[in-house]
Amino acid sequence: MVNMNQEAILSVRDLNIKFTLRGQVLHTIRNVSLDVYKGESIAIVGESGSGKSVLTKSFMGLLDNNGFISSGEILYDGKDLAKYKTEREWQKIRGGEIAMIMQDPMTSLNPLKTIGEQIAEAVRLHQPDVKGKDAVRDKVYSYLKDVGIRKPERRYKQYPHEFSGGMRQRVVIAIALACNPRILICDEPTTALDVTIQAQIMRLLKDLKAKYDLTILFITHDLGVVANIADRVAVMYAGDFVEIGTAEDVFYDPRHPYTWALLSSLPQLGQKGEELFTIKGTPPSLYKVIEGDAFAPRNPRALKIDFLMAPPYFEISETHKAKTWLLDPRAPKLEPPEGIRNLKNLEVLG
Amino acid sequence: MSAEREVLLDVKDLHVTFGNGKKQFEAVRGVSFQVYRGETFGIVGESGSGKTTIGRAIMRIHPTSAGEILYKGNRINGKISRQLDKQIIQEIQMIFQDPMASLNERAKVDYIVSEGLSNLHRHMSNEERMGKVQQALSEVGLLPEFASRFPHEFSGGQRQRIGIARALIMEPECIIADEPISALDVSIRAQVLNLLASLQKTRGITYIFIAHDLSVMRYFSDRIAVVYKGRIVELAETEELITHATHPYTRALLSAIPMPDPIKERDKKLTVYDPSIHDYDKNPPKWQEMRPGHFILANEREVKEGFGESRETDSDVE
Numbered sequence: 075m076v077n078m079n080q081e082a083i084l085s086v087r088d089l090n091i092k093f094t095l096r097g098q099v100l101h102t103i104r105n106v107s108l109d110v111y112k113g114e115s116i117a118i119v120g121e122s123g124s125g126k127s128v129l130t131k132s133f134m135g136l137l138d139n140n141g142f143i144s145s146g147e148i149l150y151d152g153k154d155l156a157k158y159k160t161e162r163e164w165q166k167i168r169g170g171e172i173a174m175i176m177q178d179p180m181t182s183l184n185p186l187k188t189i190g191e192q193i194a195e196a197v198r199l200h201q202p203d204v205k206g207k208d209a210v211r212d213k214v215y216s217y218l219k220d221v222g223i224r225k226p227e228r229r230y231k232q233y234p235h236e237f238s239g240g241m242r243q244r245v246v247i248a249i250a251l252a253c254n255p256r257i258l259i260c261d262e263p264t265t266a267l268d269v270t271i272q273a274q275i276m277r278l279l280k281d282l283k284a285k286y287d288l289t290i291l292f293i294t295h296d297l298g299v300v301a302n303i304a305d306r307v308a309v310m311y312a313g314d315f316v317e318i319g320t321a322e323d324v325f326y327d328p329r330h331p332y333t334w335a336l337l338s339s340l341p342q343l344g345q346k347g348e349e350l351f352t353i354k355g356t357p358p359s360l361y362k363v364i365e366g367d368a369f370a371p372r373n374p375r376a377l378k379i380d381f382l383m384a385p386p387y388f389e390i391s392e393t394h395k396a397k398t399w400l401l402d403p404r405a406p407k408l409e410p411p412e413g414i415r416n417l418k419n420l421e422v423l424g
Numbered sequence: 425m426s427a428e429r430e431v432l433l434d435v436k437d438l439h440v441t442f443g444n445g446k447k448q449f450e451a452v453r454g455v456s457f458q459v460y461r462g463e464t465f466g467i468v469g470e471s472g473s474g475k476t477t478i479g480r481a482i483m484r485i486h487p488t489s490a491g492e493i494l495y496k497g498n499r500i501n502g503k504i505s506r507q508l509d510k511q512i513i514q515e516i517q518m519i520f521q522d523p524m525a526s527l528n529e530r531a532k533v534d535y536i537v538s539e540g541l542s543n544l545h546r547h548m549s550n551e552e553r554m555g556k557v558q559q560a561l562s563e564v565g566l567l568p569e570f571a572s573r574f575p576h577e578f579s580g581g582q583r584q585r586i587g588i589a590r591a592l593i594m595e596p597e598c599i600i601a602d603e604p605i606s607a608l609d610v611s612i613r614a615q616v617l618n619l620l621a622s623l624q625k626t627r628g629i630t631y632i633f634i635a636h637d638l639s640v641m642r643y644f645s646d647r648i649a650v651v652y653k654g655r656i657v658e659l660a661e662t663e664e665l666i667t668h669a670t671h672p673y674t675r676a677l678l679s680a681i682p683m684p685d686p687i688k689e690r691d692k693k694l695t696v697y698d699p700s701i702h703d704y705d706k707n708p709p710k711w712q713e714m715r716p717g718h719f720i721l722a723n724e725r726e727v728k729e730g731f732g733e734s735r736e737t738d739s740d741v742e
Contacts, residue, residue, distance in 0.1 A: 238471070269637045269639075269677065270680040274694070296610045298639075298684050302689040322687070341617065341640045344617075349618050350617055350618055
């Protein structure tokens with residue numbers, strides 16, 4: 075599926091992001107490296123607080139005021155975004171190069187403007203070659219059609235409150251498309267939506283990715299939803315990627331205990347009458363320096379060395395790598411938990 | 425097996441209407457079901473289907489416009505005696521969806537959890553009340569010293585536990601859980617579901633579990649009612665419903681469940697429910713038992729010929 079010779083559209087190199095909070099320093103992104111390939115969709119999966127949103131916000135210069143990149147590079151199109159300081163520099167990136175869809179469609183639209191006006195605004199800003207009122211309006215109609223909104227002529231004049239949650243998310247997607255971006259970051263775009271609508275939005279994103287030649291970065295806490303859309307999956311824990319691989323690698327052959335834990339806790343895999351698997355404890359405090367494997371304190375089968383020394387990446391295949399001592403040749407052989415060994419032959423519901 | 429079980433809650437032809445005069449909207453249109461003692465009864469449907477309204481009507485938050493709700497054989501909708509009101513306030517409790525919004529930000533946990541108690545047992549001494557609060561907190565896996573803290577000091581999962589403690593302290597027989605896990609992270613979800621399941625085991629609580637996600641339902645509920653636009657379209661025991669889903673809307677819900685299997689997911693066909701396949705104008709549907717314990721809303725033709733194939737999406741829906 076994913077060819078390693080593919081060209082990286084965005085390269086993160088040894089990135090560190092820190093926040094100052096009440097006189098203390100919070101180390102949220104810890105030495106992260108990631109290549110995002112052109113035309114792929116990659117899912118970043120992790121619990122709340124793992125740093126997945128902070129990482130992607132840093133690609134657009136949207137870190138909160140107390141956050142800063144302390145070292146590392148974000149290479150995009152030959153430029154290092156980590157060095158960008160002024161709003162003027164970021165304006166060239168935001169929207170036109172990298173656009174973002176936020177989690178909650180209820181709060182990300184302006185309630186005082188018609189949705190047509192809001193999409194037209196993006197067209198005027200980012201597509202200067204579309205000139206004249208009528209041309210802009212026609213362009214907006216075509217975007218509305220593309221995101222699956224029928225009767226665009228009527229919908230153009232409506233306000234966000236006249237739309238349901240799923241329809242609003244479609245409008246938000248239309249605005250993002252109107253910016254003509256190369257990379258689309260979707261930050262939990264379906265968490266606030268129903269399962270049926272979620273499935274439709276996922277399908278829509280997939281269709282649009284092909285049509286507009288997009289690279290998609292998909293952020294979620296739910297491994298269950300990304301199997302459909304992701305070519306690759308990167309699992310984040312405590313500000314670092316613990317496992318990266320193709321969707322097949324991560325679902326059928328997960329190696330890191332944290333990935334095992336995330337998969338095991340999916341209610342889809344729960345057997346009635348039995349307890350669901352839960353991850354004990356809480357993520358580590360990022361105020362302190364983390365020694366060893368960050369997940370070790372919550373991992374009941376952690377090795378001794380996990381507490382002493384942070385593991386490096388071990389390559390399982392060309393596309394698949396994980397940060398766990400279990401992959402060291404000297405480590406004892408541990409099988410993944412029983413419930414997730416056979417995801418390939420999983421009985422599909424219905 | 426269902427015949428001998430005790431019916432705790434009997435809902436008969438329930439209607440709930442909002443608005444008055446010309447602008448009326450019937451959110452629940454003739455819903456009937458029974459909830460047995462000790463079971464988990466799931467109500468599943470999309471937003472706007474009226475599933476929450478059903479729960480709230482049982483809680484007496486929304487007035488009903490027609491029909492009856494019987495709790496242990498006594499009617500509890502409409503005008504009821506003060507004594508019965510007191511009884512059901514204590515015996516039926518609710519857990520809300522969003523733990524960020526359902527706790528009083530300006531009150532300490534101690535007050536939030538014990539508010540129901542002080543409304544009902546005004547004579548309770550402070551020590552007794554504190555003891556109950558601490559017991560409820562430890563039962564949901566929180567430390568007793570959390571009682572003196574404010575809600576903002578807690579994470580989403582912990583706040584949901586506070587919400588559960590608030591319901592538990594009343595020693596309810598029935599808890600209506602309205603999407604108690606939709607706002608939570610996957611790993612926290614599992615913890616809250618396990619907690620609810622273990623409370624049911626130790627206390628024999630009956631749950632009415634409201635959600636939009638059939639995958640959680642399948643794991644958690646004994647019986648499931650599928651609600652579409654204010655009506656129950658299908659009702660059956662969980663396994664029966666999953667394996668013999670008949671109504672096209674149920675099948676659409678099933679097809680939308682995301683599965684952690686990339687190869688199958690990529691080729692999956694998404695079915696979408698299109699209400700225009702019914703010819704209910706000429707031939708209105710009836711609530712009927714298809715197989716033992718498996719009810720469905722359908723008309724005669726559909727029972728005979730089936731619903732036909734549901735179509736695949738072209739993403740131009742909703």
